Amino acid sequence: MIRLFAILIAFLLPAMAAAQSEEIVLGLSRDEVAITATFNGSDVLIFGAVKRDAPLPDGGPLEVIITLAGPSEPVTVRRKERVVGIWANTDAVEVDEAPSFYAVATSAPMPAVLRDIEDLRHAISIPRVIRSVGAPDTVANAETFTEALIRIRAGAGLYQVLEGGIDVEEETLFRGQISLPAALTEGDYVARIFITRDGLVVDSYETKIAVYKAGLERWLYDTSRNQPLLYGLMSLAIAIAAGWLASAAFRVFQR
Amino acid sequence: MQIYLPIAEVSVNAFLLLGLGGIVGILSGMFGVGGGFLMTPLLFFIGIPPAVAVATEANQIVASSFSGVLAHLKRKTVDLKMGTVLLIGGLIGAAIGVVLFNYLKAQGQVDLLVKLCYVVFLGVVGGLMFIESLRAIRRSRKPGGGVPVRRKHGLVHALPFKMKFRVSGLYISVIPPLLVGLSVGILAAIMGVGGGFIMVPAMIYLLGMPTKVVIGTSLFQIIFVTAFTTLLHATTNFTVDIVLAVLLLVGGVIGAQIGTRIGVKMKAESLRILLAMMVLAVCGKLALDLLLTPSELYSLGASGGH
Numbered sequence: 001m002i003r004l005f006a007i008l009i010a011f012l013l014p015a016m017a018a019a020q021s022e023e024i025v026l027g028l029s030r031d032e033v034a035i036t037a038t039f040n041g042s043d044v045l046i047f048g049a050v051k052r053d054a055p056l057p058d059g060g061p062l063e064v065i066i067t068l069a070g071p072s073e074p075v076t077v078r079r080k081e082r083v084v085g086i087w088a089n090t091d092a093v094e095v096d097e098a099p100s101f102y103a104v105a106t107s108a109p110m111p112a113v114l115r116d117i118e119d120l121r122h123a124i125s126i127p128r129v130i131r132s133v134g135a136p137d138t139v140a141n142a143e144t145f146t147e148a149l150i151r152i153r154a155g156a157g158l159y160q161v162l163e164g165g166i167d168v169e170e171e172t173l174f175r176g177q178i179s180l181p182a183a184l185t186e187g188d189y190v191a192r193i194f195i196t197r198d199g200l201v202v203d204s205y206e207t208k209i210a211v212y213k214a215g216l217e218r219w220l221y222d223t224s225r226n227q228p229l230l231y232g233l234m235s236l237a238i239a240i241a242a243g244w245l246a247s248a249a250f251r252v253f254q255r
Numbered sequence: 256m257q258i259y260l261p262i263a264e265v266s267v268n269a270f271l272l273l274g275l276g277g278i279v280g281i282l283s284g285m286f287g288v289g290g291g292f293l294m295t296p297l298l299f300f301i302g303i304p305p306a307v308a309v310a311t312e313a314n315q316i317v318a319s320s321f322s323g324v325l326a327h328l329k330r331k332t333v334d335l336k337m338g339t340v341l342l343i344g345g346l347i348g349a350a351i352g353v354v355l356f357n358y359l360k361a362q363g364q365v366d367l368l369v370k371l372c373y374v375v376f377l378g379v380v381g382g383l384m385f386i387e388s389l390r391a392i393r394r395s396r397k398p399g400g401g402v403p404v405r406r407k408h409g410l411v412h413a414l415p416f417k418m419k420f421r422v423s424g425l426y427i428s429v430i431p432p433l434l435v436g437l438s439v440g441i442l443a444a445i446m447g448v449g450g451g452f453i454m455v456p457a458m459i460y461l462l463g464m465p466t467k468v469v470i471g472t473s474l475f476q477i478i479f480v481t482a483f484t485t486l487l488h489a490t491t492n493f494t495v496d497i498v499l500a501v502l503l504l505v506g507g508v509i510g511a512q513i514g515t516r517i518g519v520k521m522k523a524e525s526l527r528i529l530l531a532m533m534v535l536a537v538c539g540k541l542a543l544d545l546l547l548t549p550s551e552l553y554s555l556g557a558s559g560g561h
Contacts, residue, residue, distance in 0.1 A: 037498070040257040040266055076556045078363050086371075086545040089363045089554070148553030182257060182266030183302075217261040217498075224262055224493050232489030235314045235497050236482050239504055243321030246508030250326075 022062075023051045024193050024205040031207070033180060033189075034214035041182040044068065044209060047175035050195060057197065062171040063106065063113035065194040067124060068178050068209070070101030070158075071187030077145040091138075093145035097131040100185040101158050105165035105176045115199035122194065122201060126150055126159055157181040186212045262496035263307040271301065272502040276315070279503075280510020283319045284326075285518040286455070286470070286530045291316050291448030291481075292377065293537060294503070295369075303499065305366055309356075309447030310488035310495045311503070316449040316481040318504035319511040320474045326515040327471030334422035334468045338475040340429050341436035341454070345480035348440020353487040356445050360492075363556060367545075372446050374542045380456050381534030387460070388528035395524065423464045423472075431462055436476065444484050449477035452534055466523045 029045035046066050075098045078089040104124060106113045119125050132146055139145075153159040158181060166176035189209040195202045213221050224231045258269040275297055283290035291312050298308035327333050359365040414428030435457045439450035454473045458464045464472070489495040518526060 035259055037258055038256070039259040076363065078554050078556060080549060080552045080554070082548075086367075087549055088367045092363055145553065148551075149555060152551065152553065152555055182259065183264060185264060213261060217259060220497055221261045224489070224495070224497075228490040228493060229486070231497070232486040232495060235489065235495050235500055236317060236485055238497065238501060239314050239318035239482075239485075240321050242501070242504050243318040243323075243508050243511075244325065246322045246512055247325040250512040 021052055021054045021057060022195060022202050024195060024203050025049045025051050026193060026205050026207060028191070028207065028209065030209070032210040032212070033184075034212060035184060035186060035217055036213075036215050037217055039182060039184075039217075041184075042180045044178050044180060044191075045175065046178065046191060046193065047173075048193065048205075049174070050172050050203075056171060060198040062168060062202075063108055063196045064166045064168055064174040064176070065107070065113055065124060065196065066105045066166060066176045066178070067129075067190075067192045067194075068101070068103045069099040069129065069190045069192075070185055070211070071189075072097040072099045074098070075149060077149050079145065079148075091140075091145075093132070093139055093142055095130060095132045095146060095149055098149060098153075099129060100187075101180065101189065102126055102129055102153075103160040103162065103178045105160075105162035105178060107164065107166040107168045107174065109163050110161075113196050113199065114194075114201075118196070118199060118201050122192075122204065124192075124194065126154075126161065156183070158183075180211075184211060258498065258502070260303075260307075260496050260499050262494065263303050263311075263499060265302055265304075267301060267303070267499075269502055272499065273506040275301075276503040276506025277510040278506075280319050280507035280512075281514040281517070282510075282533070283451075283507065284323050284511035284514020284516075285521070286451070286514075286526060290319060290507070291443075291450075292373065292446070292452050292534070295447040296373070296537065296541065303496075304494075305369070306360065306492060306494045307496050307499070309369070309445075310485065310492060311499045312447040313443065313449075313481045313484040313488060314495055314497075314500040315503040315507055317478055317485060318500075319507040320449060320478045320481065322508040322511045323515055324471060324474040324478060326512065327474060330471075330519075331422075332468050333471035333475050334420055334464070335472075335475065336418070337420045337423055337425075337432060337462075337464070337468075338472045340418070340432045341439075341472070341476040342479050344433040344436025344438075345440035345443070345450075345476055346483055348437040348442075349444045349480050349484045349487065350440075351437075352441040352444025353484065353491065355441070357491060366554075369446055370541050370545055372442065374538055374545065376442065376453055377534045377538035378542070380453055381531050381538055383460070384456055384527055385531035385535060388524050388531055391524045392528065420464075423462075423468050425462065425464065427462065435461060436480075439476075440480050443477075443480050444487070449473075449481050451477055452530070455530075466527075470518070 026048035033042050075095045076092055078092045080087045081090040119128050123129050130146055166174055168174045189211050191207050193205045256269045257266050259266045279290035279294045295308050295312045299305055359368050414430045416429045418429050419426050439454045443450045451473045455469055458469045
């Protein structure tokens with residue numbers, strides 16, 4: 001299917017005169033992810049082709065970077081210290097913006113596909129995505145808090161670096177796969193695709209994947225937020241009914 | 256079978272939760288404790304966010320206690336009057352506890368507080384119960400030494416507002432039961448426990464109630480306090496996960512029924528010594544967590560103070 005897609009593009013190429021010499025044409029295996037009760041993670045296949053109206057430019061090979069970012073939110077990172085013999089949270093640093101999920105997949109090792117200056121401009125690598133205005137002066141080694149955030153989220157599979165995770169064929173077709181973990185926050189997930197040559201971004205493309213709770217999960221979540229009292233009473237009713245049922249069932253069972 | 260929890264926003268194995276519910280349910284029925292003091296740390300361990308674990312556990316305790324109390328009501332081992340007095344204290348305590356919980360959550364100290372509460376209370380209660388039960392067993396083993404020591408007339412008899420508790424065979428002031436209820440209510444809200452593991456010994460040793468009615472009465476009180484706590488958490492923190500609760504309580508209510516039947520067949524002393532050992536084991540595990548250098552010094556929390 002991808003090949004068909006590419007052939008189609010090849011035919012269209014002469015007719016189109018693009019402003020840039022190389023442009024991204026993208027496909028997604030899915031543009032929405034529904035979290036249902038049995039949701040256990042999901043794979044998103046991102047594929048596409050590079051459209052060009054000139055012969056292959058000189059310079060290094062074409063490289064591709066794909067990023068997928070969950071909704072960003074502020075996070076408080078706390079550090080434990082020994083206080084009177086026990087370990088307690090002492091210092092805290094507020095990280096202003098950190099995506100709940102972030103994956104970056106590249107066609108080759110990071111230094112080969114992206115220069116630092118471009119990373120800074122487009123915020124591609126994980127440390128660049130996380131925005132922290134700065135810790136209060138009272139906290140020593142504030143940068144270790146951001147590192148800890150990345151370490152913890154990477155350990156949970158929420159931050160992924162997939163170097164070499166993208167296949168590029170003939171400097172034209174590319175495809176990569178990103179696995180979304182089961183513990184997912186809902187919201188709009190932004191997929192960005194960059195093509196680079198010699199570490200410089202030639203073109204980029206952005207699209208959204210909607211991740212949302214569906215069915216019973218949706219209804220329960222909405223009720224708990226919009227009608228918390230009703231939700232609480234419902235929880236209790238279920239609890240009491242279950243307790244009574246079990247007791248009644250056992251009485252029958254004993255006779 | 257993995258299942259996605261809508262409020263906790265994590266995916267867990269449904270059978271694991273059913274199994275945990277069942278085991279804790281059996282203990283709950285045997286000892287008349289809600290089982291929260293075991294379940295809440297277990298939920299932390301399998302990756303449920305602490306705030307959700309505490310709130311949901313309160314809801315689950317309602318179910319297992321209700322199931323347990325029905326069995327006790329049938330055997331007439333519930334002192335409703337004493338239960339009501341304890342309950343009044345408990346409701347006030349639960350309200351204080353939730354306010355305290357929310358304040359400390361904003362400060363980032365709620366985990367520490369919860370764990371410290373566990374270590375201190377489990378340690379003291381477990382230790383006292385263990386020593387007392389050992390003594391009781393030794394007494395009962397001595398030939399002809401089975402005569403119980405006559406209860407001393409302590410503080411509980413000196414205070415005003417005396418009331419007759421017929422089922423318990425007591426004529427004491429209502430102040431001590433009110434205070435017991437109050438402190439258990441605070442703990443219920445903070446620790447996500449019913450508080451049975453504190454109330455049961457308090458009723459036996461402080462109020463001097465007979466062991467036979469203690470378990471049913473504590474379950475009776477726990478139902479209402481945890482129901483109230485559930486509602487408070489649901490409306491202020493939105494942290495009650497109904498899917499998690501249902502899975503736990505299906506296992507829990509069945510376990511509680513089995514446990515109640517096992518409990519009837521066992522001697523009170525051996526029951527108490529078992530409970531004491533379990534309480535001490537949980538206490539030791541949590542104390543180690545606080546004292547040993549953790550593998551990860553940093554932790555993440557939602558941005559506080561909103």
